[in-house]
Amino acid sequence: MIDEMRLKILTEGAKYDVSCSSSGSKRKNEGGMGNGYAAGCCHSFTPDGRCISLLKILMSNNCIYNCKYCPNRLDADVRRVSATPEEIAQLTIDFYKRNYIEGLFLSSAVEKSPNDTMERLVRTVKLLRTQYRFHGYIHLKGIPRADEALIREAASYADRMSYNIELPSEASLKLLAPQKSKESLLLPMKQLAREKAVFREEKRKGLFLPAGQTTQMIVGASPEPDGQIVRLTQSLYRNMGLKRVYYSSYVPVVHDSLLPDLPAGQLREHRLYQADWLLRFYGFTAEEIAPENENLPLDLDPKCAWALRNMHLFPVEVNRAPLEMLLRVPGIGGRSAQKILEARRYTKLGFEHLARMRVVLKRARHFITANGKFYGAENETAVRGLLTAGEKNENAEQLSLFGTSETALSALTGEL
Ligand code: SF4
Structure with a gap:
């Protein structure tokens, strides 16, 4: 049984990985315990990065690699501990039965070798699925440079796997994570994407990574601008079929002369998540969102910034504009569109209708007409001023007609 000291170290060591959020999977309960599907898995994040309701744990923090930003790197002066597959599997079941957790997020430092570590990770999930008949959600971190056969076996038991890109360029990986390379991270992703496609095509029985793959990038530990990060994200979605790319703003937990002394700041991370939404749900391309060598503006969300660069396309009449254009209007989210x-199939829409549809009018009014009426500011400078002021004080009501809890709603739903 795993003792409290090791449990503390191994769970503490896993907290910096944010790629474990879940959308559930198609795994059915066929006579054991747990359910990866019904409610998905709760995935709330506490302020210090813990993901609650998944047991989020490392198998070992005893790493042979030396990634400069990592508290578990080879050079770090920390207590080294490991757990066995049997201990982790038993702990998962014990916690599940006590209703502490609904699933497992299992990662590990590279102990001894990539294959040795991956083999123990696979053994853990195999134990859970076959011996304990656990059907709850399992997210497994892949170990770069492990054999293809181990990766394949892991994917037959896990709901989701992730290989963290960590740094957005080969040059930064070389500098800050010298034992990793872009290729060593992308190859297993490609393998999983390829094998999942074949699995689907051949309509094989069972499951192969039903909740897909995710990855995480650290933002601000290295100099790559947001434009480059957004392009990499786009290519990961297009070429690897990733479910999500997560961004983790750099927090200096260890000192190294190659790393910044200050944290990257949450706002930059927030802007990248907004850009990510534009890629996935709003039909934008990375090239439209930000020039390759620039960061996203901090004073405006990326959709507003794009609209301001393209004022010649606005205003659009909400009663006629196609879906693709409605989705580009700041303040009109996917559901509102x-x-x-x-x-509008039944009636001519005016601003009062849009307000009832939860369109964020204090943004949208500058870019639309409704039944021919326009309530926006006169020129681009005025629009920019109002939008940036609105960003600064989200709760301020700018006009009584438009003052609602729209902003709070937008923050909750992620709609832009
Ligand atoms: S591989 Fe790198 S990031 Fe992962 S535990 Fe080891 S030192 Fe840390």
Whole structure:
């Protein structure tokens, strides 16, 4: 049984990985315990980065690699501990039965060798699935440079796997994570994407990574601008079929002369998540969101910034604009755009209708007409001023007609 001291170190060591959020998977309960599907897995993050309701744990913090930003790197003066597959599997079941958790997020430092570590990770999930008949959600971190056969076996038991890109360029990896390379991280992702496609095509029985793959990038530990990060993200979605790319703003937990002394700041991370939404749900391309060598503006969300660069396309009439254009209007989210399409089949929409559809009018009004009416500011400078002021004080009501809890709603749903 795993003792408290090791449990503390191994769970503490896993908290910096944010790629474990889950959207559930298609795994059915066929007579054992747990369910990876019904409610997905709760995935709340506490302020210090812990993901609650998954047991988020390392198998070992005893690493042979020396990634400069990592508290578990070879050079670090920390207590080294490991757990066995049997201990982790038993702990997962014990916690599950006590209703502490709904699933497992299992990662590990590279102990001894990539294959040795990966083999023990696979053994853990195999034990859970076959011996304990656990059908709950399992997210497994892949170990770069492990054999293809181990990766394949892991994917037949896990719901989701992730290989963390960590740094957005080969040059930064060489400098800050010298034992890793872009190729060693991308190859297993490619393998999983390829094998999942074949599995689906051949309509094989069972499951192969039903919740897909994710990855994480550290933002601000190295000099790559957001434009480059957004392009890499786009290519990961297009070429690897990733479910999510997570961004983790750099926090200096160890001192190294090659690393910044200050944290990267949450706002930059937030802007990247907004850009990520634009890529996945709003039909934007990375090239539209930010020039390759620039960061995203901090004073405006990336959709507003794009609209301001393209004022010649606005205003659009909400009663006629196609879906693709509605989705590009700041303040009209995916759900509002669908509601507009549906409602305008029956009536001419005015601003009062849009307010009821939860369109964020204090942003959208500068870019739309509704039934010919326009309530926006006169020129681009004025629009920019109002939008940046709105960003600064989200809760300020700018006009009584438009003052609602729209901003709070947008923050909750992620709609832009
Ligand atoms: S491989 Fe790198 S990031 Fe992972 S535990 Fe080892 S030193 Fe840390």
